Amino acid sequence: MATATPQVERRLGASGLPFAARGLLWGLGGFVLGAAVVAIIRALAGVGAWRADQAIVVGFLFSVPAFVLGVGAWETWGRGWFGLETYEYDPPGWRRYFGFNLDHKVIGVQYLVTFLTVFILAGAVAMLMRTELMDPGRTVLGPASFTRFMSLHGFLMVLVAVTAVPGAFGNYVMPIMVGAEDMAFPRLNALSFWLWPPAILLLLASPLVGGWDTGWTGYPPLASVNNLGQIFYALAFVVGGLSSIVASVNFLTTIVKMRARGLTWGRLPIFVWAILLTGVLSLFFTQSVAVAVTMVTLDRIVGAAFFEPLLGGAPVLYQHIFWFYSHPAVYVMVLPSLGVMLEILPVFSRKPLFAYRWAVGGIIGISVLSGVVWAHHMFTVSALSNANAGFMLSTEAISVPTGLVFLSAVGTIWRGRLWMKVPMLFALAMVFNFLIGGITGVFLSDIPADYQLQDTYWVVAHFHYTIVGAGIFGLFAGIYYWFPKITGRMFDERLARVHFWMMFVGFNLTFLPMFWLGLNGMNRRIADYQPELAPVNLFVSLAGFFLGASFLVFLWNFVVSWKKGPPAGPNPWGARTLEWQTSSPPPKLNFEGIPEVVGDPYDFAPDAPRHAEIEVGGER
Amino acid sequence: MSGRRRDLVVTGALWVVLVIVGVLVVRSVDLLPALRSEEGAEVDLAFNTLLLYSIPVFAFVLAVLLYSVVRWRVDEPETGDQIRDVPAFSWGWFLVSTALAGLIFVTPGLTGFFALQSAATEEPDLEVRLTGVQWHWDVEYPEAGVALEAPQEILLPADRRVRFELTSADVIHAFWVPAFRLKQDAIPGETTELIVTPTEVSSYDADPNVRLQCAELCGTGHARMYVPVRVVEPAEFEAWLTGAAMGMGGDGMDMGSDGMDMGGNAGHDEG
Structure with missing residues (x-):
């Protein structure tokens, strides 16, 4: 890594436009260049210079590297390729977050704030959807807008669920937990974050071209014939997927190679295990979805006909390739959060994590099995095909390792001393929510029951119980747990409790009735429904608005406490893992000395050895 | 204790x-x-x-x-029982x-x-071909030579085994009659099938779950892509089918394409 002189550091981004703004300019230039290349080739071929979809695809593919270079990759990375001196982007104050910063703690905060913003926007879209669904018939959006907003909501939330927890806490906390100074590849780490803004901006711009109406799953042939927004979706998926792959290489290398002395696999905090297996899943499976959406894009822009039945293509093939990633992806969404949950429960029960090895086995088992269950999303493609039975078996088998996570959770709180601080409330709520999500998933894995439940609100309720009830609750559990570490300040406990209870009650009142709606003939992704279902839908909408309001409480607390909260001290929760053995926030290289792990991370016995000693200049 | x-x-x-x-x-x-x-x-x-x-x-x-x-709630942190596992x-x-x-x-x-x-x-008593089209269903009773474009209603006989052959003219749709419980995708370029035996006389007016609802997202008109089903006594069904077959040759006995594009067969245009 290049070392920079202090003068250069000040020059880099310390004044003038933040690098993020320069990145946008460069990105725009890249876009124009890419579109121009297409126009020139087309003009030379004599087929007319302008074709919007081709220009957008190539333009965007040019604009992404241009954007990344513009936000500072040029100075910190690109110059080195030409034998020039490189500089590190590290201005003081808020500016550090607006450029190609290599510090994993800065990148963790960038991820957290970015995806909280996306979460709030996509949540606002959900409020619009529930307004439309307050009563039958047309309310505010009408069917065309509803379907597009539904697609946007779904896809943005999928990105939040896949990225927020590993992006924020995998980056900020995990390296400190393993006693490392930074991630293994800091520049790749910055790259993984800065690939996201172009993808997110593209999605937010998609309504300008009419959005897309295939939901987040993007099935052809519908995806081959609808609005230009479908291409925005595909490009965002490819670039976001690239970010996931880059990040997972980094997570895996950091966990395998950079653990502190003494941090054996048997002492590894459970959250690090969860991030490790999440990294394995992302690395193995993400390219599959990129292939699927790229094939659809090629069908559209160059007439490839992979999925065009009239030309010998097979539309169902898309679903296989898509779900080959997208089922493991739902475990990418929940495993890190389950890791957060199992990290919090021992700390606030003052007990070791119960059945640690079983829990690790559970996380590994979920990850292995998640690769062989994809076609359970497709039972109704060919309802009586024998192959469905195999996928029913593998899907129901996954309940066993998932059960081991519950074993560890309930075993940990049993005979503990439950200190009901806000992170603990969220962790306990996750056990409850994920239990409902898991059990209702078993119904969907059963082929006969799935005939009725597939593509109904039962599915909507089920996946919100798993992905929001566990995944997003885990995000907020992690935010409250590590907020003092990241900001050095304590949040307002009272407001945090208000947020928790509003979110927990609002969430359950919103999604529990949806199971009933699904059973009673309400299919998913619809702008309108049978009038008989109106009262329950009105109730769901009102509960949904209440749930939405809970995040206003959170936002207020989050912003005000970050600026003015009382100092939290290094270890307000009395936790043992390494991130609590350093100051809040930690110094640039995380520790004042070199940490050595000497004990268990969850041994709360009064006479237990510490988890780690920090060696400062030979002294402990 | x-x-x-x-x-x-x-x-x-x-x-x-x-x-x-x-x-x-x-x-x-x-x-x-x-x-x-x-x-x-x-x-x-x-x-x-x-x-x-x-x-x-x-x-x-x-x-x-x-x-x-x-039982174990505390207000200040306190050490819990140090149980690591109970094998x-x-x-x-x-x-x-x-x-x-x-x-x-x-x-x-x-x-x-x-x-x-x-x-x-098992051998079906009746064959029905369904074609999903954005955003309505076309229905065919091949044995009687009756083909209905976007009918306002689908008639089925009670207690008769009906074999549906499903396909699509454009994107993927799916057959779902909530009261029948079964679901099967209708895929362009392929024919899929589903067998169902309606058990009793029923109609959409009495039970909104007696409707053929598209269950696979198929674009803007997806929500309204449903058509009421009416299950009638077999004799009534035969009489209707015979009448419809004669209507096919001549004047207006067919159940009427109304050229809906957004509202599906159901005909409530919500614009």
Whole structure:
């Protein structure tokens, strides 16, 4: 890594436009260049210079590297390729977050704030959807807008669920937990974050071209014939997927190679295990979805006909390739959060994590099995095909390792001393929510029951119980747990409790009735429904608005406490893992000395050895 | 009774109470709407069986959660009992959950699946071809030579085994009549099939779940892509079909394409 002189550091981004703004300019230039290349080739071929979809695809593919270079990759990375001196982007104050910063703690905060913003926007879209669904018939959006907003909501939330927890806490906390100074590849780490803004901006711009109406799953042939927004979706998926792959290489290398002395696999905090297996899943499976959406894009822009039945293509093939990633992806969404949950429960029960090895086995088992269950999303493609039975078996088998996570959770709180601080409330709520999500998933894995439940609100309720009830609750559990570490300040406990209870009650009142709606003939992704279902839908909408309001409480607390909260001290929760053995926030290289792990991370016995000693200049 | 033992007994009792309450609730509340097909009985059986199995599982975790939160709640941090594992309990949990997964795979999973498969091999009494089109259904009764474009209603005979042949003219759609319980995608370039035996006379007006609803997102008009189904006595059906077949040759007995594009067959245009 290049070392920079202090003068250069000040020059880099310390004044003038933040690098993020320069990145946008460069990105725009890249876009124009890419579109121009297409126009020139087309003009030379004599087929007319302008074709919007081709220009957008190539333009965007040019604009992404241009954007990344513009936000500072040029100075910190690109110059080195030409034998020039490189500089590190590290201005003081808020500016550090607006450029190609290599510090994993800065990148963790960038991820957290970015995806909280996306979460709030996509949540606002959900409020619009529930307004439309307050009563039958047309309310505010009408069917065309509803379907597009539904697609946007779904896809943005999928990105939040896949990225927020590993992006924020995998980056900020995990390296400190393993006693490392930074991630293994800091520049790749910055790259993984800065690939996201172009993808997110593209999605937010998609309504300008009419959005897309295939939901987040993007099935052809519908995806081959609808609005230009479908291409925005595909490009965002490819670039976001690239970010996931880059990040997972980094997570895996950091966990395998950079653990502190003494941090054996048997002492590894459970959250690090969860991030490790999440990294394995992302690395193995993400390219599959990129292939699927790229094939659809090629069908559209160059007439490839992979999925065009009239030309010998097979539309169902898309679903296989898509779900080959997208089922493991739902475990990418929940495993890190389950890791957060199992990290919090021992700390606030003052007990070791119960059945640690079983829990690790559970996380590994979920990850292995998640690769062989994809076609359970497709039972109704060919309802009586024998192959469905195999996928029913593998899907129901996954309940066993998932059960081991519950074993560890309930075993940990049993005979503990439950200190009901806000992170603990969220962790306990996750056990409850994920239990409902898991059990209702078993119904969907059963082929006969799935005939009725597939593509109904039962599915909507089920996946919100798993992905929001566990995944997003885990995000907020992690935010409250590590907020003092990241900001050095304590949040307002009272407001945090208000947020928790509003979110927990609002969430359950919103999604529990949806199971009933699904059973009673309400299919998913619809702008309108049978009038008989109106009262329950009105109730769901009102509960949904209440749930939405809970995040206003959170936002207020989050912003005000970050600026003015009382100092939290290094270890307000009395936790043992390494991130609590350093100051809040930690110094640039995380520790004042070199940490050595000497004990268990969850041994709360009064006479237990510490988890780690920090060696400062030979002294402990 | 030692404190340890009391904790186990009280939690066990709480579990039993929750299971009893759960069973009483699912027995008194019918979650599923009225069933109107023979084949759908397998679906309901599977659903209700799983519902019954899930009660003790749900109740167990809930009992531990509730008891622990009430019993061991503290206001200031305090050291808990340093239990790392109880191997007999963990092994028991693993074996019981494996056995449960195996059980539900065999029944209601495989048993229901095989029952549906074997029902599908029996000879049908009537063939109906359905073509999904953005955003309506075209219906054909090939034996009678009747083809209806975007009809306002689909007639079926009660107690007759109907074999649907499904395809699509554009994007993927899916056949779903909630009261029949069965679902099957209609895929362009392919023909899929589904066999259903409506059990009784019924109509959309009496039960909104007696409708053919598209269940696979197919674009803007997806929500409205449904058509009421009317199940009538076989004799009435035959009479109607004969009339419709004559109508095909001559004047306006066909059930009328109204050229809807957004509102589907149902005809409520919401613009």
